[in-house]
Amino acid sequence: RKITIRLGCTIILSSIIAIPVYSSVANKRPSANIKNVIFIILDALRADHLGIYGYHRNTSPNIDKIAGKGLVFDRAIVQSGWTKSSIPTYFTSTYPSIHGVIETDDSFPKNFATMAEIFKYNGYFTIGLVDNVHISPLFNFNRGFDIYEELKDDEIIEGLRSILLNHYSAGLLDLDDLDEPKKNSLIQALKRSEKYNLVKNPGFEEGNTGWKSPRNCISSSQSRTGTKSAHINKKVFPSNNFWHLNQSIKLKHGCDYIIGAFIKTRGLSKDVTMGMREGKNKIYQYSQIGHLSGDNDWTLLAGIYTPYVCDDNYESEVIIRPGRMLDFIGGECWVDDVFVIPLSRVIEQGLPSPADKFFFYVHLLDPHAPYTPSGHYLRFGQRQGEVDMIDRYDGEIRSLDDRLGLIFDEMEAAGLLDESLIIITADHGEAFGEHGFKRHHANFCYEETVHVPMIICNPELVTSPRRVMGPVPAAVGLLPSLVDILNLKLPPGVKFQGKSFFRDKPEPSEPVFFYQGPYLKMVTDDRWKYIGDEYGISLGDVEIIGKSVAGGGAQMTVNPPGRSGTEYIADEEELFSSNLYRQHSRKIQDKIKQVFRAADRNLHNFGDRKEALLFDLKNDPGEMVNVADKYPRKVEYFQNLMREQRAADRGFKGRAGLISGGKVKITNDIKKKLRA
Structure with a gap:
């Protein structure tokens, strides 16, 4: 489908x-x-x-x-x-x-x-x-x-x-999800919408008029309505197939249509579907709806289709192939009452939800x-x-x-x-x-x-x-x-x-x-906003914190169980040679490096300064005046809130666990979409 x-x-x-x-x-x-x-x-x-x-x-x-x-x-x-x-x-x-x-x-x-x-x-x-x-x-x-x-x-x-x-x-529209009353409602809605059917000779009452069809495929042996249907019996005509039973229909680009047919099978060895082909210049899109095999009484195969190719008149030529089969070997198949109806017309007649x-x-x-x-x-x-x-x-x-x-x-x-x-x-x-x-x-x-x-x-x-x-x-x-x-x-x-x-x-x-990537970066209440200068994450039971320093670099703290260490690091070269970094596993080292880089940059774009910021939103809604030095107790209050929140995150993470979805390889095509 x-x-x-x-x-x-x-x-x-x-x-x-x-x-x-x-x-x-x-x-x-x-x-x-x-x-x-x-x-x-x-x-x-x-x-x-x-x-x-x-x-x-x-x-x-x-x-x-x-x-x-x-x-x-x-x-x-x-x-x-x-x-x-x-x-x-x-x-x-x-x-x-x-x-x-x-x-x-x-x-x-x-x-x-x-x-x-x-x-x-x-x-x-x-x-x-x-x-x-x-x-x-x-x-x-x-x-x-x-x-x-x-x-x-x-x-x-x-x-x-x-x-x-x-x-x-x-x-x-998925017929597999419709119960019998809804299927019957759908069939009645289709019947009431027949006057809008775009298919010529949908019941084959005029033989193969309007259709490209294999020879001797029109039969009076079975029909759902009327007196005729399209029919293949491999025992009688072994070379016949419904591959070439098709009709070309012009559909409006971007409009929804309900497309389908009623199909009956007996001893069918392979699946039969309702197929569509759209495109031009030998560039085609093929679609199919439903599948039947074995023995089935008259069954509706239908779905909703929207043309995707359009010409200058905003139309698309769609080839419908009712009863399309692959590798048809044995059995019989009948097709009757083929339809292509604008979806809006079917809805008007009571299509079930x-x-x-x-x-x-x-x-x-x-x-x-x-x-x-x-x-x-x-x-x-x-x-x-x-x-x-x-x-x-x-x-x-x-x-x-x-x-x-x-x-x-x-x-x-x-x-x-x-x-x-x-x-x-x-x-x-x-x-x-x-x-x-x-x-x-x-x-x-x-x-x-x-x-x-x-x-x-x-x-x-x-x-x-x-x-x-x-x-x-x-x-x-x-x-x-x-x-x-x-x-x-x-x-x-x-x-x-x-x-x-x-x-x-x-x-x-x-x-x-508010979080800057994985780092808790900002906290606000009904009057104040505090933007911190610390970057902290945890890996298992190890907590890593980097504090920005005005002249560059960062004050790094690593707190594994039972021991902790704090050291000022000026640059990455110094970081890689420090005992704070070298004593840990590669996995923890990667996180230490990540935290250091974040703290060293401290990107909050408030001039060239890297210190923590406190704004009084009541008197300074534009966040233009840093009042952290004026209200040290308020700064301390928000710092404690952030430490408590980081601890709560660690606890939740430990209970919930994270099964990562992994990484997706970013191809050139994906890069183009991301830049668009």
Whole structure:
């Protein structure tokens, strides 16, 4: 079976109630009426460029409209600064130091239950539509998904729209999963849609008219409807085959069609399938649907097909081959009532849904760089024809918002918003030179790259629009929050590091952490942000810490059980000759070297200084004045918090264990995609 998918108003901030973090923000009860959970990631979207977060430009009227009906988290903080590490934290509720997906070639870990696996465990049909090669099936990010496709943004939006509004799109029809009542419903829907059939002479009532066919293949011996069918009996005509029973049909590029035939077999020695061929200039794609052998009464072989090749008229020539066989040796086969019908027409006639509940993970690449909105969206900041980086970024947000708005409006008209839980957030933010760098990077801890939108909307769970004040850990906290409010059951042994946003007895002003690769780097609360100068990781029971030094190098500490050592190291040459390094195994040496390099660089881009940073966000929201020297006790408080968190990570890692997904060889083709 071929699986392919080709697939407002501005809210006034003062109209939304501001409430403390973790207060009764949602009605926590079993949510039987929620049939769709839609988790939308907008890549590189910073919160302060949306209207709902106070942005002065009208970039997001449709997202603002959804936010105005739901729950808005004022300060949602991600736990990593780039996609590759951030998404595994969303998927598993574990920090980067635990899940270990840090580098470009890292694959998803094998032993941590994913968000999709948990939803599937609870009876949801799971669908992932993504536009980012870092989280493609190549790196095993498709674990737990019934369907996981890497597509372009426009294809994702159209695919999501088609599935939500029709409950079917390419790849969702699998007859093996349909019970008899649903199969009968499908057959009735096909019958009611016969007038839209694109196949000429589908029941062979006019002989082989419209068909290329082997000789003597039209028969009256058996038929499903009418009086005739296509028939092969190897005993009577040993040279006959259905290889050449075919018809050419023009299909519109990007549209979904349901293609199939009814087939009967007797004593068939090899499989018979419903086959398609598409392409030109001797470059073809072959697809097939279903298979039958042995003895079968009239059986429907059908699937959903989307043409992938188009000419100047946006059409594609598809050769359908009903009853295609390979190495046909003996037995009989009949083919009748062949059809190619636009899927939308079949849906209108009552195509049954493949599942009662859906979980969607939608990862859109916009507004990620390069910022290339169409001309219509280059409306912001034009000064005599000039458009700068921020203007283009905002244009991409508005373009994306308009496309999402079409889906939201259609869902509302169809009554689907009431039965859908929508989560809108981002994997990280984006910088425009506020602290000396642009775009984003795993190293950067400032608000422009770590503060993302977090919007949760469903009228049953959130009965009135509300805002949650204070910081929340967006990535590590979302999954346990969904488990909490949807009353999901967990597979045996599943543990989270994050806690639900909606739990009953939270600790006051809980800190939120951010990791620079595997290193705990930043902690923040409702007023302060501390960016540390220490880099610490553990390997088994050995802890390795590197502390940055203003003049270069690092103060290195290695703490194996029963003994520890601390030494200032100026450079790598000195490191390699030190007893601190040489006394350990090669595996630990590699980690010591890794930590030293991180501490020596200490990339937080705050001037040329390497010391720890403390910002008073209440009086300095732009994070421009380091007040660490002014508040030494506050620095000590946050340092202790980070030490406690590193110890908690070590404990969790020891209990959970990590079965790495390994490394993926990055070929030149993959490099091109990663750079795109």
